[in-house]
Amino acid sequence: MYDSHFPILVVVIPMLVSFVVPLVGMWNKKLPFYMATTAMIASLATSIGILVQVLQHGPISYRLAGWAPPWGIEYYIDHLNAFMTVLVCFISVLITIYSQKSITQERPDKEVHFYCILLLLFTGLLGMLVTGDMFNIYVFLEISSLSAYALIAIGDEKAHFATYKYIIIGTIGACFYLLGVGYLYIATGSLNIHDLSTLLPPLYGSKVIVVSSIFFILGLGIKMGLFPLHTWLPGAYTHAPSAVSAYIAPLMSKVAAYVFIRVLFTVFDIRFSFETLPIMEILGWVAAVAIIFGSIVAISQSDIKMMLAYSSISQIGYIVLGLTMGNREGFIGSVLHILNHAFMKACLFAIVGAIIYRHGTRTIERFGNLHRTMPWTSAAFAVAALSMIGLPPTAGFFSKWYLVLGAISAGKWAFVVIIMISSLLNAVYFFRVIEHVFWKPRSGGIDLPIERNEAPKSMLIPILVLAIGILALGFASHWIIEMVIGQTTPAGIL
Amino acid sequence: MENIFGHANYFIYIMLMMIGLYGMMAKKNLVKKLVGMNIFQWSLILFFVSIGAKDGGTIPIVEGAHGHGHGADLLIQASHYVNPLPHVLMLTAIVVGVGTTGVALAVLLNLYKKYKTLDEDEIIGKL
Amino acid sequence: MIQEQESIVIKTVARLLVPFIQLFALYVIMHGHSSPGGGFQGGVILAASFILFAVAYGLDEMKRRFSIKALTVLTSVGVFLYAGIGLLCLLLGENFLDYGVLPVIEPRGMGMLGIEIGVGITVMAALISIFHDLLDFE
């Protein structure tokens, strides 16, 4: 009956629940977790409903407050946002279930408000995804950023400084985004994405438009963690509580990447992004440097969370690289990599969290014999790591396949070489960890008796679901591309 | 020349933004960074509001509305009033700004409690 | 940190001013429709009145009058009121926040008033809460 309201329900359900959580938390500390999980599952169900509707009937437009766009705010959901929404909801549900034990151990005093803020973060991410209004994106971007700041700040002893850095840089990013919106507004007088896309083409020569596009790229680049604007990212991912890293690392930068795609391919069209300015050419090389830089720095890390953070920088490079190729294969590779990388990073950070939960260490050198104490977790780690390297038949292989295909179709052989080098570098640092996990004895206590000490079920099950998901996504990749991602290709891309 | 004069206001707003941005990045004191952040955000807001400015426009509240009950017969001309949309957007942006400042100050107090200093370099030294 | 002030002048002026500030704040919230102001500005002024009270009489006195739990509840209630009105519109068969369907006279105006009150409550409670947290932090 309410299926026409799904687009708003998906955002409003977690929002409303988050308002209630602090009240409920006053008399029961355990309930907020269940409320958060339920709300996220409801959102997941709704988002699946949206995806089904979009697949059947094409894009959905929903008028908030009943006003027609461009006067009112419009929710506009096509294949790309519907797909991203399902992805965000799915990972959120898993990581929320996962976070229960972890947060109870790490910060037992802050449990109640943790779930409230987690729901707000979730709301912010979803709000950015479904909306069709440039300024609305900014508002929800700020909701998600504020909650992310708070969540990161309760991490380890260095977390506060990392958060402060993140706040400063993140605010610059958000303000740059807002400047971009302002310049567009001056030139066109509209804020609605689809209105803008029809108003803009005659104005492409204008300096205002050019500058606005540059500020969008800078602002969203900061929010994504695109090299060289990534400086906040390693600290924030590393020092956050493990459940928060597992939530933020796969999702925040992906949603920013979605907005990036939206701006470059829907608001501005292909013609502008590729012909009017050499933005894409430059971005491609920036992304290439990001890929290599992230991988090389990751190799030299001894803290596994730091290593994963730098690997994220490199993977963001992949996503941007695919977009700059300007052909269908590259675009599909990018979107597929958003999906795959979200799964892989969620899985890896969740595993690291489980290791911290049981062994209290995140130094790679101290991971010896982990496969005896935590066999399932180690197996999941192996799967996720192989996927990061891009070995078949895991999911990571297929995004790499499309990226390489895109680079070859675009005739950019240098990018092929860079992707090849980067996957070798990935192999170097992931196999280093695998070696420690599987073959090295634990340094220090050699005579310690080795007994099974697997992570608790509520942490293990999300990890295993993600690991199986990585394998399943590999086999289902063509199906997913045919059903969903193939439809997201923006007009003008061959 | 006309081009420059017609845009002089914009240039000053942009200069303010630069001051704020510089303060945010270059100042080592954490409070100063926040001061820079506020200057940056408020000049951004100033810039936005000035988009809506209109020569000959007045404040966006309908004149004489009270006498007319439902006011269906009231003729309102767009050129009489300044553009209300940037104002609305900037109300939101101000709120966002104060929210960010609040959270940043909360983190800052935590930092001071731990390191007993507000200087970025000293904190990095103590990490 | 903020202690009760010694100066009788400050205390008296504060005591005299606070009700008027609050009255003005309510006026600002209610008359957002026809004059500058609205929920947000009114909420801020309300918060300012309590802050003034705290400055004059000390934080503990303010906490005695206005418990912290009540603040948390109000923060939630205000924004819940806003979203709730939106959801009510949805339940009544229109789009989210489409006040036209509300069963009152002048639905649009009343709907707006409702959300302005919600905003006012949240902003007041939230700002006092932040003020209190910053001040109470040890």
Place this chain on the structure above:
Amino acid sequence: MIWQLDLILLVFIVACAIGALVVKDLLGSVILLAAFSLLMCLLWIEMGAVDVAFTEASVGAGITTVFFVIAVFKTERRSKD
């Protein structure tokens, strides 16, 4: 709009902004920030943006300053730059 008034306000605003960043006393810096915000309100009223000006007066010059002052009192007043 009166351009003379505009100009004077803008000059003061720029002066306040630079002052807020340069002053070594953090409390002074915060107060200059409040002045910056208040002057900006005047500019907005002149542009016809009464609502924004109202909000900025209560938030920028009011609440934000209060927060800053609390923070400065709870930490330290001197700054090295």
Place this chain on the structure above:
Amino acid sequence: MEIIHSIRPLLAILVSLAAAVLILFFGKHRNIREFWTLAAGVVKFGLVLSLLPMVLDGKAPVTEILTLADGVSLKLRVDPLGLFFALIASSLWIITSIYSIGYMRGLNEHAQTRYYFSFALCLSATIGVAMSANILTFFIFYEMLTLATYPLVIHKETPEALKAGRKYLAYTLTAGVFLLAALVATYSFAGTLEFTPGGILKGTADHPTLRLLFVAFIIGIGVKAGIMPLHSWLPTAMIAPTPVSALLHAVAVVKSGVFGCLRVLWFVFGTGLLSDLGVWIWLAGFAAFTIIVGSLVALAQDNLKKRLAFSTISQLSYIVLGGALLSESAMLGSTMHLVNHAFMKITLFFCAGAIYVNAHKTKISELNGIGRRMPYTMAAFTVGAMGMAGLPPVAGFISKWYLCIGALQAEEMLFLVVLLASSVLNAAYFFPIVFRAFFRKPEPGAGEDALPSGEASLFMVIPLCISAVVSIALFFAPNVPLHFLELAKTVVRQVLQGG
């Protein structure tokens, strides 16, 4: 070729995957665990064998599992060359399994469950490599093979073993990346990745690009095939347990590399395109260089397994050389050498393992007089050595004969000389071992304990005798056991017709 849909190719792969899971599950009970290994080996061999009549009838059993990309699916197809390789792999798995039981129990190795698990995975991947219908499927199984072999290489978990593992991964993963790039480029040019006799690339791009592509393919596959500048992981990987070395060198990894080489040469590029491009001569040159240098280096090795490793490097290049010469007999010889070398080399490795388990000797200089104590083992070793040198009545003679004729057909006398010289070198590094074992007295200072009192356990002796016997049988009747010669001839006919 008539295509018939059949699930049997998929089953042949899944059997050992299922066995791997069962092995993991029954890790605590070694008898049950090893029963599953053997059972899976037998069932797999049966499945592969059941495909033989169909293929001989000119049918091609196909399993299409799912689509991976536009026009490329995860697809298995059994053509004569694939079946040829699958037969070798599955039959040798049974023998190696039996041998492993003896070896692992004899040495009381640790982590035996992991060992059998990885072993089963390896075989699964090898059969997948053999039966792949397109390069993407091939690549997937190829990388799976790389990964499954890694735990076997570092089985000892010592620092040297880890280092060897790292080296192994560095080489094979780099190769994998080259192969990936090459296959994506192929897909981009040709629009298909299906293995077709006669090739798919003809006329899809200009010659310099295709030459570059060829180089990428050869680097991608050459690492596993041990072509000479890319070989150095192989001797290092000798740190693995001997059955693993036997499997690595005789059956799974290196043979997959060589097999892939043949696939690329004949089914992706095609003979016609190769001679147009003129790249075959370079590949043949590299192979010839590897043959000679590999043999020379082998001469200098004192470690028995290392000597066998360099011998492998040299012998594999026979196959590559034959594949690159593009004449009918050379191709036939090269195909036949796949099976002949497999049986002979596995015999030799089994012998080395038996000596190690029984006498704990790894150096050739310590083997004086061992033939009297372990007569069966050393007799089998002699058979293998004769085969390597290409002497009748061992199977090696046949393939070498065809190769030499092929070199004559291709009118490349240089390669004929290389082949003959290599035979001499083979003899020069293998026969001293045989001589020492049978005719030298043990070292005077070594004492009585230095030599084993008798043969190794039956689990080890029987497999090595079987493989030695098969090596001889393949000389007398190359067609009888599993129709190897007939299959090889079909392969060559197909390729030449297609090209």
Place this chain on the structure above:
Amino acid sequence: MKFLYLALSVATGGLLIFGALDMPVWGDPNSPANSHVSPHYIEQSFHETEVPNMVTAVLADYRSYDTLGETTVVFTAAICCLFLLRRFRKEDGA
């Protein structure tokens, strides 16, 4: 280092000024920003919502969802400060 930051902010400002050169003259009533969407708000909001203050009409009706987001930001900020600063004792809320 300070020089780098100065250069960065000057570059940003230069870019912005470069863009501003093509903007409509300050206060131009016919600029796109003043003539595309906003005339509807000015001319119709009173008729459609019966609220004389256009800012309130747009804030609380046309773009009410933005305002909900804004209120949520305030709520988030409050919860975040509480989360970061308030110390919860064990018996609290137990």
